[in-house]
Amino acid sequence: MDRIVIEGGRPLHGEIRISGAKNAALPLIAATLLAPGWHTLHNVPNLRDTRTIMALLQSMGVQWQWEPDGPLRINSEHLVGNEASYDLVKTMRASILVLGPLVARLGCARVSLPGGCAIGARPIDFHLRGLEKLGCTIDLQDGYVAARIDGRLQGNTVTFDIPSVTGTENILMAAALAEGDTVIKNAAREPEIGNLIDMLILMGCAIEGCGTDTLVVHGMRELRPAEIAIIPDRIETGTYLMAVGAAGGEVVLRNCNPEHLPSLLEKLQAVGLEIECGADFIRVARSAPLQSADITTMPFPGFPTDLQAQFMALMSISTGVAVIHENIFENRFMHVAELRRLGAEIRVDGHTAIVTGVDRLHGAQVMATDLRASASLVVAGLAAEGSTIISRIYHLERGYADLVAKLAGVGAAIRKEKEPS
Ligand code: EPZ
16 A cells, blocks of 8 residues: 655645546546447546546446547447446445436446445435436345336436535436436536536537526437546645645646636635636735634535535644534544644534644644545645655545645655555
């Protein structure tokens, strides 16, 4: 197993190029199952999770070509399978995203129930109820979801109890091949969903309401391959903005989209960071002590839950007390115990964490527990005095392409090494 070692306390200077969004690449790769022929996806990040979903599609007979630093080309013309096995799904819950397109294209699909994960039970009831509204028969057997329909899915109205990102994506993809119109109410509005809608429109589907919580999908009998670029990763962007906030210095993030981070950018200015935005860049600098600020995680355009852990790390060296409410997931404070090992003063009361800023964190050995918790340990390690050693970094490699190289490129003393046996 590998680990990351950071010698903290060094301000960051230079430029970082942001990669394509993991949480856009996964649904757009799944959408290629809807139409045979060669799709071309640009700016796909080379991550553990994107490699996992490509392995899943390959197991079903999908062909693909991916030149280094080139587009990912995918052709699902010769689909021979319709099953996502437990051994793949247990490594990546987002595998559930193949259920909608497979049942729409083939009339049947069998996907392992994703287990829970570190941050919560992560049920998929909204996905299944939505597919039933489109005419699917859903059976749960042997730890698998079996979905089937005789003939085509039928357009209908699907209303989500709470806006689910992948739930909205699954129903969007299924509805694209359904007969008639589907109205999705209380749909999630994350930018990644806009990227998927743009792809489905390029594939020949008519969709109204992009960016709102009500989507109307006019189903088609068949769709065509598309060529599209994956949007920049807003969570990677936010993570590096807070890395600079923690370490100090001045960095320009290239190939990002400030419009995808409205709530975070306001918060970072409120805590005292200098933020300058252009169409595809953000310049961030810290020249004064960090003020504290409260956050409550919410669906887009509210403060993203995927940036909560990193913000907690930042607030741990602020000059006040920050109150952090985690509204989306029931167990997304796994990073608290690890941040405490670095000297952070954090008290947890249910879904609320109270962070009392300290003058300085001190390096220590810590353990990554989930993707964004591990990112918060990197942010804290960059600020801490001395060495911070982060183990189990396979969590980190699921969602951050070239993180060590990107941070070393702006002056961080960071390296990856083998865990001593
Ligand atoms: C997506 O997960 C993201 N993953 C998550 O990012 C992100 O944290 C989350 O959206 C919230 O923004 C991908 O896009 C691949 P939800 P998703 O359905 O779709 C409950 C990361 O770090 N719910 O929007 O699984 C659920 O428990 C990952 O990149 C149900 O109850 O999240 C949660 O409380 C972590 N039943 C809330 O809804 C369902 O059927 C929102 O979850 C579905 C969800």
